[in-house]
Structure formats: structure tokens, C-alpha cells
Amino acid sequence: EDQVTQSPEALRLQEGESSSLNCSYTVSGLRGLFWYRQDPGKGPEFLFTLYSAGEEKEKERLKATLTKKESFLHITAPKPEDSATYLCAVLIQGAQKLVFGQGTRLTINP
């Protein structure tokens, strides 16, 4: 069964304290891996797509990386406005649907 697991479930950091979120996946065939950000009461907001192992994408303080088994979302010198739930999802080869992880709730304290 296709499965996506994110860790940790929750992470609390001080402003400026860098860290990483993990997304591990077990799927029949990976077409792409997606990272979304979700703020309370809002829909997921697209951040990155990664298609092949070794690929990296960056946006402001965020960098996403991909291996054959997992993806990391690195956050460098975070600010309070980076507080949100970060969702990882995989698109299965030959399928049209995204399979989501349960998310990591990130809190950045000033």
C-alpha cells in the first residue's frame, strides 16, 4: 500500500534556529513529490515539486531535497511567519491522485 509518513508531528523552534522536516514514502512508483504549506483555516498552498532523486528546490528560507526514499524540507533561520503546517504528498506513477502525509505542525517562537 502506498504510504507517506511525516516526522516530527510537531516542531517548535526559536526564531533563527534552523531545522529539517522529514517525509518518507513507500510507493509503487513515484511520479513526483510535493510540499505544501497550510495555515489555520486555509487551503494548502503549493511550495515545491520534486521529480527525481538528487533534485533540490529553494524558496526564501526553505529548501526541499529528494532521495529515493524520503524528502527533507530544510528551513534556515526561520521567522515567526514561517509557522504553519507543512504537508508532503506523492503522486503515484500512472495515477492521478496525491497521497498526503499527516503533516508537520511548525511553530517559530520570536
Add this chain to the structure above:
Amino acid sequence: DTAVSQTPKYLVTQMGNDKSIKCEQNLGHDTMYWYKQDSKKFLKIMFSYNNKELIINETVPNRFSPKSPDKAHLNLHINSLELGDSAVYFCASKVTRGSTDTQYFGPGTRLTVL
């Protein structure tokens, strides 16, 4: 300017009632989705339509019936609402052809069944 919009944003209703949620996208996409997000924040796909044709139908009770009048709209009708239907429902869309598989989500509809 809203890319994917849903109405209503909040829906509170009694058990046994029938209700609908509407979704519209102005991105020119031809594939649309309904997802359900439960209290543990898991997002799970329910349905997908491509050019008004149903292409994904997960194991969802047949009380849920999607309808796509055109490729910019995908509505969700729910009959005989149950307590367990309480959740946040998200609509999403994407373009089928091209190099991107990115799905764009609406703001969600929080359904509470009393």
C-alpha cells in the same frame, strides 16, 4: 483574482439533511478534485473529474455525489448527512497536459453535522 473558490466557507446542519458545496476555478484547468481533511489533518482524495468525466472515485459512501456541469465547476452533494461527515472539504484543480502536475487548492468548506 481567486483561483479556486468554494462556497460556503462554513456549513452547519442537522443529521439527515442534504447539502451541497460548490467549487469553481478560473485557472483554465481541466481536472478537478474533492478532498476530505479529517480532525487529524489527513487529506484524502474523494473524487476527480477530467473535462466533466469522473476519473477517480475512492471508497466514498454513495451518499456523496459529485457533479461537474463544466470543466470550471465541480460541486459536491451530500445526502442524509451523518455525524462522521463533519470535516473540512477542499476542492483542487490542475492542468492535465504540460510539464506540471501541481494541484491548486481552494480555501476549504468546514462542514459540521449536529
